[in-house]
Amino acid sequence: MSSEKQYEKEEKDKNWMRREFGYASFQRVFQLPQGADPEQVQAKMENGVLNIRLGKKAGYEKLTRVIEVK
Template identity: 70%
Template sequence: MKLFKWNISDIKPKFPNVVEKMFGKKITDDISHNEEIATIPSVNIADENKAFEVSVALPGLDKKDVKIEIQNDCLIISSEKKYEKEEKNKNWMRREYGYASFQRMFQLPESADQDKVQAEMKNGVLSIKVAKKKDYIENKKQIAIQ
């Protein structure tokens, strides 16, 4: 005889995910019943006249925690952050630690000048400008529909 009807999700703690707070939105996998598997930062990309501008929301991170590189015509933004906190008293000890990482990769267009990239981190927002090639002529061709 059951006295109480309960579900495991009813007793699961509903504390905010530290990684989700740090990096933004979460990626979910519908097949595994929407369990969190990773988090990624929010990104805005703009195609301006003279450059491509990428803005990445990275609250809680310092510029020393972020790595930016260009590899095989891709702009790669990544981060890895570890933390440890330890408190000791004469009768107890408390140790907390955590780890969070992400990687975002963007294919650069042919018009991007990979030698002219600027990056700046301010108030938790990473801003990257990738200049456009001055003498680049876009190759367009109209295709007739038959």
Template identity: 50%
Template sequence: MKVFGKEIGKDFKIPPFLDNFFGKLLPHKNNEELVTIPSTNISDEEKVFELSMALPGLDKNDVQIQIEDDYLIISGHKSQSLEEKNKNWVRTEFVGNSFYRAFALPTNADPNRIEAKMKNGILDIKVGKRPQAERKTRIIEVA
């Protein structure tokens, strides 16, 4: 498989962070509804993981973010209806738009330090990192 023109496993390896934080589709509660998977940019910064997701036409009230087990789940739904009335008939059409993304949180992600902002159809999420634990060396004497 090629990524960015390079064969994976030869000269190019997927960074462990992206491998662990790769988006996965989990079963949705309503299997009859069409659920899209929006593209997401993910970056591993020094103190946080940053996710940016394009959600055109949606606002913050259409979006739900939750932590379930070790997954960050981002979903949403927007319904619109159009009604036309004429002399002898009425026509009503409903359009629904749903999305669903689930990300396995890396072991160093802190699920208690998550911030989200939405502006102009772009959802930005920051997931804080846990502080690195200092490794302590201790010698154990054998009795």
């Protein structure tokens, strides 16, 4: 995900002129979990919310364990 923003502002009067320029960029990188299949990644931006769906690799079994709470 990345974004770039540029702006330019100019003001003039009889004896002077002022110009402002601005530039900003943004990039976000996500690391996929071990069991994710990079060919099955889907991303959708809606109302400012990024939803990412990952598919599992074929034959991948998630390691689970039960932790007893006393």
